[in-house]
Amino acid sequence: GQSLEQPSEVTAVEGAIVQINCTYQTSGFYGLSWYQQHDGGAPTFLSYNALDGLEETGRFSSFLSRSDSYGYLLLQELQMKDSASYFCAVEQAGTALIFGKGTTLSVSS
């Protein structure tokens, strides 16, 4: 089966940098995705890594190390609106995403 581990909660202040780690165990790994979800809303796609290395999308970056079964999401210049739940999710070729339990990020002023 698959399993993903990520911290349950992270707190930070506006303007700070936060890293949310994700370790996974899965067979047939295809890629690691990150999603953001605000209360009452649907998940929205943030980033995807299929190969080792860093992917940068604006204030958000995601990193993957396939050999370590590890990835992280880096959020820079934090804003209040970044307060949300963040999920890592593993993808096996052609199948559904399997989500981690989510990390609740609270950004304060």
Next chain:
Amino acid sequence: GAVVSQHPSRVICKSGTSVKIECRSLDFQATTMFWYRQFPKKSLMLMATSNEGSKATYEQGVEKDKFLINHASLTLSTLTVTSAHPEDSSFYICSARGTLTNEKLFFGSGTQLSVL
């Protein structure tokens, strides 16, 4: 970008009734759609995978007779919660993958089901 429309966004029903949730891919053909369930402050749990024109594949522990899934066309999948009970109250989210390989998943906006 691709759009997945999910309807209704919120439904309140009495115990024992059935509720149908629709998931449509508006600007692409979705050969595969996935249904997730999410309890408050919890992760998204995959319920089933539906493929156009064939029976859905249910995850372990999901009652196929209770959660009926139909994927009759390349743009529409439905989830029917039959004889709903209060413990079925949850947030249900569909997602769709296009016909091309390696396409990322697109999510509907979700349906909050409350069974009284």
